[in-house]
Amino acid sequence: MMTLTAPSEIAQRHLTLFENKHILLAGELEDDFAQQLLSHAARVSVFSTHHGYASRMKNTGVEVHEGAEYGGETPVDLVLFYWPKSKAEADFLLAMLTHRLGANVDWIVVGENRSGVKSIEKRFAPYGQVTKQDSARRCSLYYGECTSPAPHFELAAWFNDYPLQVGEVALTIRALPGVFSHKTLDDGTALLLKNLPDIQGDVMDIGCGAGVIGTALLASNTKLALTFIDVNHLAVASTQATLEANGLTGSVFISDMLSAVSGQQFDTIISNPPFHEGLDTYYRATESLLESAPRYLRRHGQIVIVANSFLRYPPIIEKGFGQCDTLAKTRRFAVYQAQKSR
DSSP states (O other), rough: OOOOOOOOOOOOOGGGTTTTTTEOOOOOOOHHHHHHHGTTEEEEEEEEHHHHHHHHTTTTEEEEEEEESEEEEEEOOOEEEEOOOHHHHHHHHHHHHHHHHHHEEEEEEEEEEETTTHHHHHTTTEEEEEEEEETTTTTEEEEESSSSSSSSGGGGGGEEEEEEEETTEEEEEEETSSSTSSSSOOHHHHHHSSSSOOOOSSSESSOTTTTTTHHHHHHHHHEEEEEEEBBBBHHHHHHHHHHHTTTTTEEEESSSEEEEOOOOOOOEEEEOOEEEETTTTTOOHHHHHHGGGGGGEEEEEEEEEEETTOOOHHHHHHHHOOOOOEEESSSSEEEEEOOOOO
């Protein structure tokens, strides 16, 4: 069994609340507490927008739902909600889940205090009342009931649109809450777009978020073939919406890094890879990408990434490619490029 997160540990102190309940866990799910609840609850299900987490939970006895929207139909009488790092994503999930699950459902909300969980009383107020019941390990637990679910929910209403000018090309970016660069273009991607090497042929934008990088490439060169990959269903939906908004086409896949890519090779892999998972710094997925990338590149194919300057990625790139060039560097970010030698 994996180590429980601090929010799960505080929930574990209240196991009597879960006895014989039909439970749905949702939000920032990271551990296997759902499996531990199987021995206490009548039924345990999870809803996650994160494909990696959903995949890990399959074949465990837990009922798994994944996607940009919750589509489960079995009755739920208790929600265990893990507060996400983005308050906008919390609002999105609260509206969707209260609408889909209805009234007279108990809610337990857990989260680290630094994540903003203390705002739950105000944010849950349109749907009912939750009150603080416990605090430990810099986390809080709230308990209450949904009495007034959101009267309607449409995914389309939750997209944030913003304009993006890349050279001579004007684009519209569409992003759902919780997706990287939800409100505006981030500085790292901006630096990457200003310092692109020559890119031709088949391109994979991995960790695509709202599809900014690949869409900018496509808009500048319609001869490119773009494949977009992200582990988050909200990102996949955002990329699809961004492409549609700009009259462009590409292949968009849900995948935990390169796990769903088989038998394909590309001329360029490009990325602003994630290094945060939840509230903590997380490098392993990107290190795995850098180590395995050569296998997914054609002869003389290249990888181009932007990353925080303090991250020690060049030695990992050099190990896989034999070299690593720095195309641009600021105090905060660096753009790295490496070419497959054979």
